[in-house]
Amino acid sequence: MDIKALFDITYGLYVVSARNGEIINGQIANTVFQVTAEPINVAVCINKQNYTHELIEKSGRFGVSILTQDTPMELIGLFGFNCGRNVNKFEKVKFKNAAGGSPVLTEYCIGYLECDLRQKLDVGTHTIFIGVLSDAEVLKKDKPLTYAYYHEVKKGTAPKTAPTYRGPDIEITKATEEQKNIQKYRCPICGYIYDPEVGDIDHNIKPGTKFEELPSDWRCPICTAYKSSFIKI
DSSP states (O other): OOGGGGGGSOOBOEEEEEEETTEEEEEEESOEEEEEETTEEEEEEEETTSHHHHHHHHHTEEEEEEEBTTOOHHHHHHHHSSOTTTOOGGGGSOEEEOTTSOEEESSSEEEEEEEEEEEEEEOSSEEEEEEEEEEEEEOOOOOBOBHHHHHHTSOOOOOTTSTTOOOHHHHHHHHHHHOTTSOOEEOTTTOOEEOTTTOBGGGTBOTTOOGGGSOTTOBOTTTOOBGGGOEEO
């Protein structure tokens, strides 16, 4: 069986959020989809270990922020590689509360949805939450951030709790197969791969910049790990 066939399934990239009283949290998710048109039901898939999972179950509601293509890696790293039990992820970002109280982004966000939980489906490591749409707003017209763009252009990776996590060996094999002659480096914390052909546009590192030429104070654009910790692949 060749699981690489799964790589061609398309996804977006979103922040799924929830509120329980004064506690708010959100996480990066790629599995968000509309289930029905009448009534409008939306589903999200969340790992059971994640704090957002706990808050959705307690509150019976969830929000979805649709990210723009130019969303900086720091924001993705904040919501994708940090635990809300230890970090207030919304402390340093612009957001507002949807009609039902779910926190939703107002920056790097095309629009948002808020849904009242109606059903949940246990699928092993994850739960699929299905909610009826209760609030929605378009904030601006822009290109949405797709999972393919995140991987192929931004060179981002998925955390181990993601439903589409491929494992570091598959990520590295895929990268080296595509560009065998380009020396790349991988972050041991989040799996981000620095590709000299792409650079790090968010931090003014131009395409064509070798890893050795990066400033000594350069850090992983996702999890801020030090340059010295990167591993050659």
